[in-house]
Amino acid sequence: MCTATNHRLATQIAAHFGLFTGVLASTEERNLLGSSKAKALVDQFGDGGFDYCGDAMADVPVWRQARRATVVGDKRIAAATRKVNAAIVLFEQKRRLIPLVLYLLNDMLDLDADRRHTRKRNRPFASGRLPLSFGVVLTVLLLAGAVGLAVSLPWKFGAVLAAYFAATLAYSFALSKMHDDPIVFPSRIA
Known part of the structure; x- marks a missing residue:
């Protein structure tokens, strides 16, 4: 049982019903x-x-962290819960797609260097296990999916992802080739 009620009263209620561990x-x-x-x-x-x-809007932060949210009571709150659950699913899908697109793109751009590297030469594109044409098609499809999901999320979230995408593209196309020291960008958006 998890409640904003005082602990003494909540403990008495839990003991009375005998349902809670x-x-x-x-x-x-x-x-x-x-x-x-x-x-x-x-x-x-x-x-x-x-x-x-x-049963209240104060529960929205809890619903965001829950595996499943259920509303007891008010229809307005039920509608808000459905929106929160849908946004969580979309956010998780979008959060995974952009880094995957960037990883594939970077792997294809670094083919020559990866083929000469002792460990990286075993990557799917560098080793030839996956054809470059497959990577290009997959990248385009995943990027289209990510953009499709992005339009259903708040614009500020899309702006942050676009900035992340642009910064990582700048790294892949130019910044990483400017000097020998690596530049590190985060690979996850939390």
């Missing part, structure tokens, strides 16, 4: 509401390691 509730030091509740649940069960039933 544990109680997370508000204390004198911490009001277990909103993002505080989300953090407590993630600390206890991991990100996406729990299902959550809620």
